[in-house]
């Protein structure tokens with residue numbers, strides 16, 4: 001039987017190259033669970049692996065050596081990623097937790113750490129996209145101060161909504 005870890009045993013730390021494939025496994029399991037067992041398309045898996053190999057910064061939830069969650073931040077670019085860098089804006093490209101650890105507060109801890117890391121890198125604002133029907137994800141982000149900007153679009157056949165928030169400025 002799989003050993004479980006309490007929240008207090010899980011460490012949020014910077015990801016390393018050796019964490020990429022375990023993180024892809026978490027991404028696949030979390031994405032499939034969110035979609036009620038429907039696995040993502042191969043091109044989505046390839047895109048996720050590409051993001052993990054080239055992040056701006058990459059945080060993982062490490063449960064005694066097992067990767068059980070991740071969060072990625074990158075420099076935001078204009079035109080939904082195709083244009084030049086947008087000064088001061090961090091784009092959150094992934095927040096994922098292994099399904100058997102959902103509801104333990106790890107998503108919140110990962111987002112909290114991501115916001116601290118983004119601020120320490122000089123970002124003033126943070127943005128992300130999440131699925132319109134992703135109630136758990138939307139509650140996570142709203143609880144961390146994100147608000148919908150009003151932008152919506154379709155991606156891989158799903159409606160996604162844009163969220164943003166500012167980061168506290170140091171005095």
Ligand SMILES: CC(C)(COP(=O)(O)OP(=O)(O)OC[C@H]1O[C@@H](n2cnc3c(N)ncnc32)[C@H](O)[C@@H]1OP(=O)(O)O)[C@@H](O)C(=O)NCCC(=O)NCCS
Pocket residue numbers: 030031034094095096097098101102103104105106107108109129130131134135136137139140143
């Ligand atoms: C979204 C996700 C990262 C949340 O991870 P998690 O570890 O379960 O998050 P937490 O335990 O910190 O809970 C986050 C919020 O979810 C909400 N939540 C908890 N249980 C819930 C439930 N049964 N239904 C709906 N929302 C719930 C709570 O509001 C909680 O906020 P709180 O911190 O104010 O209590 C995780 O479910 C996941 O990996 N989902 C698949 C990938 C995904 O959707 N990623 C985000 C969008 S790209």
